[in-house]
Structure formats: structure tokens, C-alpha cells
């Protein structure tokens with residue numbers, strides 16, 4: 001073929017196709033590949049221009065100019081496309097989702113409820129299944145509800161300032177003294193003061209005492225339960241507690257009631273449990289609600305009877321999970337808490 005005709009045909013072909021080749025490239029890599037096929041060292045236009053030697057001298061200048069013009073057009077389109085692709089990529093990154101789904105996920109071990117909370121739920125579940133209602137009460141309460149209305153004598157050692165955490169201390173004459181409750185028995189006063197019998201209530205929460213050793217913490221947890229109706233006897237109390245303790249520890253648990261003293265019950269008792277072959281373990285205090293308490297909340301002690309009990313939730317958690325020191329429950333060391 002005539003070199004001039006060959007050159008012109010080649011030039012026409014490249015001109016006709018380059019636009020589509022470059023514009024069809026969707027990303028930088030394929031754009032660069034398409035560009036190289038046109039103007040790279042072995043590109044079509046480069047090859048064509050190498051054949052310039054064969055073109056007669058009188059046409060060389062004109063055809064050379066046309067080839068250079070085409071090369072410039074290709075370079076311009078290539079630069080434009082390169083910029084557009086970069087801009088689109090940046091735009092996609094800025095407006096796209098803020099996370100990189102290709103990163104490996106972070107390990108988040110699933111948590112679980114604290115041992116105290118689990119035991120608390122378990123205890124409340126047993127009592128609600130027996131028909132008790134759950135009540136809530138504040139951790140800070142009055143001296144009156146914590147001691148006086150529960151028939152503690154004014155000079156009872158438990159009311160001594162040394163034995164609890166007083167929040168406001170006021171001078172003699174001002175009867176309202178607030179403190180961190182030393183037991184959940186405040187719930188008895190709160191609930192009986194605001195509604196008439198019959199009542200069957202449980203309540204669980206933190207209590208505070210000036211106690212601090214392997215089995216005592218200044219903050220610990222109690223569950224209080226009480227029932228008031230017309231005909232309630234100590235036998236009812238024993239029956240409810242037996243059912244409760246058997247559900248909690250298993251049907252083969254032994255239960256023992258020992259006479260004991262609490263100002264707000266008469267008679268009062270402490271309850272011990274023993275696993276077959278094991279040691280007796282004190283688990284709760286209980287008794288028949290004292291007539292004085294009924295009078296203090298406005299109930300007629302001639303017409304109503306009731307029983308009450310209080311137990312340490314932490315103590316039960318320690319027994320249940322074999323925890324030797326109560327402080328371990330409150331150190332918040334995940335290695336410990338995750339282990340049971």
C-alpha cells in the first residue's frame with residue numbers, strides 16, 4: 001500500500017476510535033491501558049509515526065502536523081478523563097458510608113449481668129411466682145423509717161451515729177435525719193403507710209453499714225419480704241421460706257429456725273440452711289410483724305397479722321458461686337466477673 005495512503009488511513013482510524021476508547025475507561029487503570037494502546041511506546045499512533053520515514057518528503061510536514069495534532073487531542077482528553085476519574089473517586093469516598101467494610105471487625109465479647117443482679121432476679125422471680133408484688137424504695141431514707149417506726153428504742157446501738165452513714169445531721173429538736181438505709185425493712189414502713197392490707201411485697205436493693213471484712217462490705221444488698229392479712233401465722237412464714245429456700249438451693253436443703261431478736265418482729269428468728277453433709281449457714285432474719293409497727297403505720301394490731309423476712313443477696317451469691325471474699329463482687333475486675 002502507498003505509504004501516504006497507509007498513513008492517512010491509520011490516522012483516520014485512530015481519530016475515529018480514540019474518544020470512545022478513552023471515555024469508555026471506568027477507572028484510572030483501564031484509562032491508562034487504553035491511552036498506552038494509542039500513544040504508548042507500542043501504541044497505534046506511535047507505530048504510525050514510526051512509518052513517517054516512508055512518506056515522501058513533500059507530504060511529511062503536513063502529515064506530521066496532523067499526527068501531532070491528533071496526539072495532542074488524545075493527551076488532552078486523557079488528562080481530562082484522569083482528573084474526572086480522580087474527582088469521582090474522591091466524591092464517592094466523601095459521600096459514601098463512613099465505614100470501611102473491608103476492615104476486620106473488632107472483637108466485642110458479649111457481657112452478662114453481674115452476679116448480684118442475677119441472684120437478685122432469681123430471688124424476685126421465686127417470690128413473684130408465689131404471688132408477691134415487687135416494690136421499689138430509695139437507698140437514702142429517714143431515721144424515722146429506718147429505725148423509729150420499726151420500733152427500735154431510741155438508744156438502740158444500731159441507731160448510733162457510729163454505725164451508719166448519716167447524710168444530714170441536724171441538731172436536737174429537728175426530727176428529720178436522713179441516712180443511707182441500714183436495711184431494706186424501710187420498705188415495710190413505706191408500703192404499709194400508703195395502703196391498707198392485704199399486702200404481699202418483696203423489695204431488693206443496696207443497704208449500707210459500717211462493716212468491713214471478708215464477708216462484710218459497707219455497701220451490700222438485701223431482699224425484704226413481708227405479708228400482711230387477717231389470718232397469718234408463723235407457720236405461713238415457715239412454709240413460704242421453706243418453699244423459697246428449696247427452690248433456691250434444691251429440694252434436699254435442710255432448713256432450721258432459731259429464735260432471735262429484731263425490734264420490729266415478735267417472735268423473731270434466724271434461719272440457717274445446710275446442704276446434705278455440709279455446715280449450717282445463717283441465711284436470713286424473720287419474724288411476725290410487731291404490734292407496735294402496725295400501730296406506727298396506722299393498722300389495727302387487733303385485726304391484722306403479718307410476717308417479714310430479710311436476707312443478704314451478696315451472701316447468697318457468695319454461697320452459690322463459691323466466692324471467698326465479698327470485695328471481689330465490687331472490684332469490677334472483668335477477669336473475675338466474667339468467670340461465672
Ligand code: PHE
Pocket residue numbers: 182183184185262265268285286287308309310311
Ligand atoms: N432487717 C433485718 C436485718 O437487716 C432483717 C430482718 C428483716 C429481720 C425482716 C426480721 C424481719 O438484719
